[in-house]
Amino acid sequence: MDLNYSVEEQAFRAEVQEFLSQKLPKEMSDAIRVGRELGKEGHEKWHAILNEQGWLAPNWPKEFGGCEWNAVQRHIFEEECCRAHAPRIVPFGLAMLAPVLQKFGSKEQQDHYLPRILSGEDWWCQGYSEPGAGSDLASLKTRAVREGDHYVVNGQKTWTTLGQHANWIFCLVRTDPDAKQQSGISFLLIDMDTPGIEVRPIILLDGTHEVNEVWFTDVKVPVENLVGEENKGWTYAKYLLTHERTNIAGVGFSRAGLDAVKRMAGSQMHRGKPLSENPHFAARVARAEIDLMAMSTTNLRIISRAASGQAPGVESSMLKVKGTEIRQEINDLARRAAGAYAMPFVSEALEGGNEPAMGPEGSAATAPQYFNNRKLSIFGGSNEIQKNIIAKVKLGGGA
Amino acid sequence: MNFDLTDERQMLQDSLRRFLRDNQEALSASTRLGNSDNTLGFDAEIWAKLAELGVIGALFSEEDGGFGGAGFDLTTVFEELGRAGAVEPLLDTAILGGGLIAALGTEVQKELVEQVIGGEVHLALAHGEPNSRYDLAQVETTVIHEGDELVLTGRKAVVVNAEAADYLIVSARETGVANDEEGISLFLVPRDSAGLSLRGYPLMAGGRAAEVDLDGLRLSAAARLGAAGAGFAALKRASNRAEVALVAETLGAMEVATDLTREYLLTRQQFGRPIGSFQALQHRMATLLIELEQARSAVINAAGHLEATAAEQALHVAAARNLVGRAGRLVAEESIQLHGGIAMTEEYELAHIAKRIVMAEHRFGDTDTQLERFIDQSAA
Numbered sequence: 159m160d161l162n163y164s165v166e167e168q169a170f171r172a173e174v175q176e177f178l179s180q181k182l183p184k185e186m187s188d189a190i191r192v193g194r195e196l197g198k199e200g201h202e203k204w205h206a207i208l209n210e211q212g213w214l215a216p217n218w219p220k221e222f223g224g225c226e227w228n229a230v231q232r233h234i235f236e237e238e239c240c241r242a243h244a245p246r247i248v249p250f251g252l253a254m255l256a257p258v259l260q261k262f263g264s265k266e267q268q269d270h271y272l273p274r275i276l277s278g279e280d281w282w283c284q285g286y287s288e289p290g291a292g293s294d295l296a297s298l299k300t301r302a303v304r305e306g307d308h309y310v311v312n313g314q315k316t317w318t319t320l321g322q323h324a325n326w327i328f329c330l331v332r333t334d335p336d337a338k339q340q341s342g343i344s345f346l347l348i349d350m351d352t353p354g355i356e357v358r359p360i361i362l363l364d365g366t367h368e369v370n371e372v373w374f375t376d377v378k379v380p381v382e383n384l385v386g387e388e389n390k391g392w393t394y395a396k397y398l399l400t401h402e403r404t405n406i407a408g409v410g411f412s413r414a415g416l417d418a419v420k421r422m423a424g425s426q427m428h429r430g431k432p433l434s435e436n437p438h439f440a441a442r443v444a445r446a447e448i449d450l451m452a453m454s455t456t457n458l459r460i461i462s463r464a465a466s467g468q469a470p471g472v473e474s475s476m477l478k479v480k481g482t483e484i485r486q487e488i489n490d491l492a493r494r495a496a497g498a499y500a501m502p503f504v505s506e507a508l509e510g511g512n513e514p515a516m517g518p519e520g521s522a523a524t525a526p527q528y529f530n531n532r533k534l535s536i537f538g539g540s541n542e543i544q545k546n547i548i549a550k551v552k553l554g555g556g557a
Numbered sequence: 558m559n560f561d562l563t564d565e566r567q568m569l570q571d572s573l574r575r576f577l578r579d580n581q582e583a584l585s586a587s588t589r590l591g592n593s594d595n596t597l598g599f600d601a602e603i604w605a606k607l608a609e610l611g612v613i614g615a616l617f618s619e620e621d622g623g624f625g626g627a628g629f630d631l632t633t634v635f636e637e638l639g640r641a642g643a644v645e646p647l648l649d650t651a652i653l654g655g656g657l658i659a660a661l662g663t664e665v666q667k668e669l670v671e672q673v674i675g676g677e678v679h680l681a682l683a684h685g686e687p688n689s690r691y692d693l694a695q696v697e698t699t700v701i702h703e704g705d706e707l708v709l710t711g712r713k714a715v716v717v718n719a720e721a722a723d724y725l726i727v728s729a730r731e732t733g734v735a736n737d738e739e740g741i742s743l744f745l746v747p748r749d750s751a752g753l754s755l756r757g758y759p760l761m762a763g764g765r766a767a768e769v770d771l772d773g774l775r776l777s778a779a780a781r782l783g784a785a786g787a788g789f790a791a792l793k794r795a796s797n798r799a800e801v802a803l804v805a806e807t808l809g810a811m812e813v814a815t816d817l818t819r820e821y822l823l824t825r826q827q828f829g830r831p832i833g834s835f836q837a838l839q840h841r842m843a844t845l846l847i848e849l850e851q852a853r854s855a856v857i858n859a860a861g862h863l864e865a866t867a868a869e870q871a872l873h874v875a876a877a878r879n880l881v882g883r884a885g886r887l888v889a890e891e892s893i894q895l896h897g898g899i900a901m902t903e904e905y906e907l908a909h910i911a912k913r914i915v916m917a918e919h920r921f922g923d924t925d926t927q928l929e930r931f932i933d934q935s936a937a
Contacts, residue, residue, distance in 0.1 A: 287898070290826070292827065292897050292898060293827050293828075293897065294827035294828045297827070297828075316898070317898050360902055361902065361903040361904070362901050362902060362903060362908075363900075363901055363902065363903050363908035363909075363911070363912065364761075365903065426690060427688055427690060428690050428691075428692070428926075429692060429736075429929075430736060433690070436925070438925040438928060438929065439925060442925075486890075490886075493915075493919075494923055494925070496919075497690045497691065497919065497923075498685055498690070498691075498714060498715040498919055498920070499687075499714070499715065500761070500916070500919050501715055501760050501761055501762070501766065501916055501919050501920075502715065502758050502759075502760060502761070502766065503758065503759045503760055503761045504758050516714075516756075516768055517687070517714075525761045525915075525916065526761070528915070529761075529911075529912065529915075532890065532893045532894070532900075532901060533898075533901055535894055536893075536894065536897050536898055536901070537898075540894075540897060541894075542837065542838070545837070
């Protein structure tokens with residue numbers, strides 16, 4: 159047992175800190191710190207800065223232009239990015255599709271798509287969930303019928319995050335309706351400009367346009383856009399989901415969130431003393447911090463095992479559940495700290511207008527984030543599904 | 558013991574429920590998050606009809622020109638408002654504004670109460686400040702006497718219904734230091750007074766509020782509401798009444814949240830069967846229903862003690878708000894989770910209902926503050 163990072167890991171952390179202090183634009187970190195939206199251009203700008211540094215693709219092999227960092231390095235990088243209030247990297251192309259293409263894609267697909275992900279030329283979104291296929295993803299109904307040198311796709315995807323910015327979508331489609339659920343699914347790459355695709359916004363309960371419905375009506379997709387083999391898409395989808403879950407614990411987000419709560423509580427007076435000294439509030443913060451300390455060590459235990467080549471099992475489901483519970487609790491603490499100033503819905507403060515902010519710094523974003531992050535325990539395999547996985551492994555029987 | 562509503566209250570509940578149901582579309586269209594076109598914060602036509610139905614009058618005693626005003630009148634009305642997700646500012650115009658004028662006003666000032674009951678006048682309580690958090694006695698806004706005039710300077714925070722209000726009831730410190738209960742005066746101020754400016758905004762759970770700047774607001778002594786420096790007791794009484802109304806509203810919203818969730822569990826199919834057939838989800842639904850009944854009883858306790866001594870009122874109000882705050886958060890969060898993604902969308906009713914439940918906690922004191930008040934009151 160040694161809870162310390164190695165000398166090399168410490169040097170790496172210093173290098174990341176140096177980069178962030180030099181290259182992360184202040185207006186960007188200021189915006190993230192108080193919970194403002196970045197918008198498409200902001201995301202693209204940060205993407206370009208990381209690409210120039212060669213640090214855009216921590217998990218990619220070097221042969222594809224990635225960093226090939228091990229799990230501990232990736233963890234350090236993510237932790238430092240959160241601490242510095244760097245923007246989140248939009249993961250759909252870089253962290254989700256790319257590993258699938260690298261493992262299952264053709265040489266042509268790798269040569270064509272991977273450089274365009276790095277350059278930012280392509281913005282990918284994910285076509286997985288459907289109105290009738292959420293937790294039960296394998297029941298998806300979007301059909302793709304082979305006709306000569308293309309597929310004709312009909313159906314509907316939903317919860318497509320940032321699909322309004324995307325020019326490409328990777329989709330799970332049903333190619334064999336007669337096969338057992340998981341067996342008849344294929345993995346298709348679809349150009350969003352193809353006729354017959356319609357993107358409709360879904361406004362979330364915090365007023366944001368973050369997700370979309372994507373409708374497909376007789377959309378023609380060239381057969382060379384099939385990844386791997388027809389009807390093997392479920393295998394690739396599951397592979398992708400394991401990558402979706404690598405940073406699922408969100409330790410960095412929780413640390414940054416907890417720091418923000420402490421800052422706000424220090425600035426708010428309650429009965430003549432800073433709220434941070436109020437025993438009831440302090441107890442809530444302390445409990446969250448104690449949970450986070452343990453969870454981040456669980457995270458590191460799993461990460462260091464992964465770094466030595468062992469694949470995580472049910473532990474990643476455990477991390478997802480605990481990590482999202484802690485993040486949601488911290489969001490709850492933030493709205494509590496903001497007091498009455500959690501009530502205003504001030505889009506100027508969220509979107510960076512000229513109106514002076516009201517209330518303590520960051521208070522305008524507390525309630526929207528609290529409500530928006532209810533999604534954490536729903537998406538990426540709901541926490542109920544994660545518990546089914548844990549129970550199935552540990553107790554056997556059906557999930 | 559009798560836990561049934563009186564015939565009058567039953568009729569009030571029935572007619573209000575029917576009215577709100579029949580007007581669901583107008584209620585949700587004009588007032589909710591994302592609709593920035595409506596700078597009033599509510600639907601004026603609905604307001605007029607609520608007055609016509611006697612809903613506002615039910616919140617005032619006969620002595621004050623109404624035909625109700627007791628704790629159970631408040632809870633009957635607000636439970637229905639909560640069920641409908643209504644954002645109409647009955648709390649601000651009637652309970653707080655109207656209540657304070659009825660309690661403290663001169664005969665001339667009290668004419669406003671009649672107009673409130675008739676739906677003709679709107680009010681807002683400009684009391685909370687950027688540094689006051691939930692402390693009712695924390696008032697930094699100052700009053701200076703200049704000849705016959707009183708000059709108010711300060712800032713009031715998150716004043717709900719301020720833009721629509723014809724008059725604001727403004728608190729200011731006449732004597733003493735920041736959190737003294739003594740020395741707080743109340744003033745009845747026309748919203749368009751020189752020296753009073755508003756910066757309005759929508760609220761997360763619907764409706765609107767404003768930051769109110771008092772920059773040398775000049776008033777005559779006739780603007781006083783009640784005696785100089787003696788506003789605290791009336792403020793406490795008004796906030797107790799408002800908090801009873803608020804827990805009843807949250808209770809109504811919790812009823813709808815659990816109804817929607819139960820319905821969804823019975824109809825949503827995944828893995829080839831309704832998700833309500835999974836025992837893990839059945840138990841969670843059962844927990845919500847247990848907590849809902851706890852909340853209902855807490856609301857009854859608080860409403861039933863609203864005419865009791867100040868100490869008893871305070872104890873039961875704090876108890877109800879603490880319990881309903883905890884149970885409400887659980888119901889809001891679990892209802893969303895049991896639904897999944899659909900409940901994250903603005904257009905689904907539960908999204909609005911969940912926001913009403915959670916954001917109610919941010920008025921007059923969150924669950925922790927209520928816990929402190931309960932402990933203080935129990936020790937007293």
